[in-house]
Amino acid sequence: MNIPENLKYTKDHEWIRVEGNAGYIGITEYAQGELGDVIFVELPAIGKKFQHGEIFGTIEAVKTVSDLYSPIGGEIMEVNKAVQETPEIVNKDPYGKGWMVKIKIDNPKELETLLSADGYKKIIAQ
């Protein structure tokens, strides 16, 4: 199972990659495997604000549907149009091309509440 060291994780299987005062958010390889084929992704409008832990979108897979929880509070700067046009990239490349949104981080201190790669590995091993 691929769990990159350079990302932070939530127990709800999202990841965030911090770049300066912004972060890219997506779902983990484990999450895409559990969901199965993703058929579409509903993402918020640019400029919308979310609290840490708030639902910012949904993923519909063939068999099930899942909410997306923001790992951090902030404002949506960008949404990944590619995952809306070709949702299968979420399955194929969850940490790369399959990212969901870019968010402007309100409070970097919140990052400390997130899981490291090791911490996340323990969660999915349970």
Added chain:
Amino acid sequence: MKHTPFFSLHQKHKAKIVPFGGFEMPIHYTSILEEHKKVRTNVGVFDVSHMGEFFVTGKNAQSFLQKITINDVTKLVPGKAQYSAMCLENGNIIDDLLVYMLAENSYMVVVNASNIEKDFQWMQKHLLEQVELINKSDETSLLAVQGPDSEKVLQQLTKSDLKNIPYYNFVQGKFADVEMIISRTGYTGELGFELYFDAQHSEKIWNAIFEKGKAYNIAPIGLGARDTLRLEMGYCLYGNDIDETSNPLEANLGWITKISKGDFIGKSALEKVKANGVQRKLVGLVLQEKSVPRHGYEIFKGEKSIGTVTSGTFSPSLEQGIAMGYIPTEYSSAGTTVQVDIRGKKINAVVTQVPFLKK
């Protein structure tokens, strides 16, 4: 949790395993979409050994089945199978099933995995003199080989002439040197066969099919694709679309409900339903926006709640959300627009004649 005789083969094929009907079964091996497409375009193999097989023999076997099922068993001849159901006295459905006529006074009844105990008890309770009823579910393996190439793959392993077996007919013959029932039936809407055989030969038969199927890119198919394939055809799934709160007339199973055949359990209740007309109907719904209806979602006509989705999915072939659900008869004619509440959003859906996938 029970396992079918193919469990270790599923693990070998890296199946994702889920509980279903008291069994641990493969939901998918690679991906539901891939497996769905495989069955629509080539050929796939489903382990459906979790299903139950009862054998009914004896002088009164036919009268017994005529009494406990709603279709007309006297229409069967050896080599023919029939889709049917058992109903309660109140006309609601205990289970949907297949009746195979093996020979004079000898039948096989195939039931849903989750209903094996319930059905067997019900049948025992209503057993007639001179009928023997045996549950061989654990000793019987069942593989469904489905898809346009299924006949070409299977023909290599048997002398029985598969192309001359009409739909809902079967032969008893040798396949890969094993005596079995080769039935031209399935739950996918594709050309396909179901093979019933003694569980001790499970691995041998599986391997023989996969070896001969290699040239056709044969693959194992999980329950996930089984569900999307059957839903595209509008086939009912017991526990979702039909159960002990629904009767066959409202579930579009009037074609197997032979009220005039003579006495059977549920007859008088169903006669009344038929005379009064059904209050609600199981309909097909096609979503008008990119959205996925799922089991339990509410159906509306404007502000008024009129029903619930019993089965729903994204149709891989049509690339649309499709669903079945019961709604009042007044809204049930094809072309009527209703709404499905998808997580708080009301999405338009058009009542559509099933099968959704027209071939």
